[in-house]
Amino acid sequence: MEINLKDKTYIVTGGSKGIGRAIVVELVQAGANVAFTFNKGADDAEILVNELKQYPSKVKKYQLDITHFNKIPEFIDQVVSDFEIVDGIINNAGITKDNLFADMTIAEWDSVIDTNLTAMFHINKHIIPYFLKQLNGKIINISSASGLSSPRGQANYSASKAGVIALTKTLAKEYAWANISVNAVAPGYISTAMTDFPKEKIQGIKKLIPLKRFGKTEEVAYLVVFLLSEYSNYINGQTIVIDGGILNSLI
Ligand code: NDP
Numbered sequence: 001m002e003i004n005l006k007d008k009t010y011i012v013t014g015g016s017k018g019i020g021r022a023i024v025v026e027l028v029q030a031g032a033n034v035a036f037t038f039n040k041g042a043d044d045a046e047i048l049v050n051e052l053k054q055y056p057s058k059v060k061k062y063q064l065d066i067t068h069f070n071k072i073p074e075f076i077d078q079v080v081s082d083f084e085i086v087d088g089i090i091n092n093a094g095i096t097k098d099n100l101f102a103d104m105t106i107a108e109w110d111s112v113i114d115t116n117l118t119a120m121f122h123i124n125k126h127i128i129p130y131f132l133k134q135l136n137g138k139i140i141n142i143s144s145a146s147g148l149s150s151p152r153g154q155a156n157y158s159a160s161k162a163g164v165i166a167l168t169k170t171l172a173k174e175y176a177w178a179n180i181s182v183n184a185v186a187p188g189y190i191s192t193a194m195t196d197f198p199k200e201k202i203q204g205i206k207k208l209i210p211l212k213r214f215g216k217t218e219e220v221a222y223l224v225v226f227l228l229s230e231y232s233n234y235i236n237g238q239t240i241v242i243d244g245g246i247l248n249s250l251i
Contacts, residue, residue, distance in 0.1 A: 003229045006031035009058075009083045010228065011076075013066060013123065014093025016041035018192035019142065021048060022217035023090055024059070026225050033058040035079040035086075037093065039065050058083070066093050066119035067111070076126045088138035088228050089127050091120045094160075096194060098153045109156045116160035120167060128175065137180040138228050141168045145188040145243045161186070165239050172237030181236045183227055188243025190215040210245035 010027055014020040015036025021044070024036050038045035038061055045061040052059045060082060064075050080086060094116045097108040120141060131137025146154050147161025168184040175182065189195055189205055191214040197205075206212055223242055226232055241247055 001231060003030050003225055003231065005225070005228065007033075008087040008228075009033040009035070009085055011079055011086060011089040011127070012036040013064070013089075013091055013119075014038070015061070016044040016048065018194065019187065019190060019217045019220050020090075020092040022221035023092060023224050024048060025052070026218060026221035027228075028052050028055050028057045028059060030225055030229075031057065032087075032228075033083060035060050035062060035083060037062050037064040037066070037075070039063070039093070066123065067114045069119065069122045072119070072122045073126045076123070076130070080130055085134065086127070086130060087136070088140070089123065090140045090142065090224055090228075091123055091164075092142045093119070094142065094144075094194075096154070096157050098157065100153050101155045104155060112156035113160050113163075116157070117163040117167070120164060124167070124171060128171075128180065131175070131180045132178050135179050137178075139168075139171065139180065139182040140224055140227055141182070141184045143168070143184040143186040143239060145186050145241060145247050147186060148239070148241070149247055168239065169237050176236055181233070183232075183235055183237065184239040185220065185223055185227070186239050186241045186243070187215060187220050188241070188246045190217060190220055192217060208246055208249065209243075210249050213244065215242060215244055 012020050012024050015024040016038035024034050027034050049061050097112050141164050143164040144161040146158045147165050150158035165184050168182050172182040
């Protein structure tokens, strides 16, 4: 089984670093064209585009703050105009603003819900009409193990990521007739800027993970590439957990 995504085009939000960056790299290595967004990471995005020049794929970066919802239609239109056909989208951009509920501000709640969930509503709302026209499309929404387990200090984040799972299931039901599949990926602890905790905290978390390590960004990217490939065509409305076994070890 070899995954070849030559002549396919995908949009990746938050492709400048972390998991999104690894997804961009693996997609390009599988032969796909990629339109990816960055927000504040202009330099990271530029470095990535240059790094990928060695491949025949077309790779373009777009500055987009996904919480500026009114900019989303323009962004999707621009990508469609630049690439003509879009085969799938990976809604990856996300943030944490952890705090115990007693101390959590409405600003911390709103910014996490807006970035992780409401932006996904707007992006899917504007990309799905294109997929409907071509009767084809794959949507991968990046959720989190926190969307299933709801840890202390993550009321906002867990609610947003549980919302992503619920949104994914509804969209999968509503659009399967049009050959549009919608799945979620729920990573556990993956080594990125988001999990750059103090050393002692990392050591403590590793002890709870059956595999005794954080996941690598490319391990999430391999799963995403599989879910975009023809080999996953019968998978729809699912949330695939990739967490080294931590969710399963909590009870
Ligand atoms: P990083 O912090 O490494 O990267 C986050 C990405 O999201 C960056 O590309 C950033 O862009 C982008 N981003 C953040 N806010 C916005 C915004 N308002 N508009 C546009 N882009 C934005 O995070 P990870 O790679 O770790 O996380 C990626 C996804 O995976 C997130 O949805 C996260 O919730 C999820 N996840 C991560 C886990 C982990 O352990 N790392 C575990 C479970 C889920 P820029 O830098 O250009 O501003």
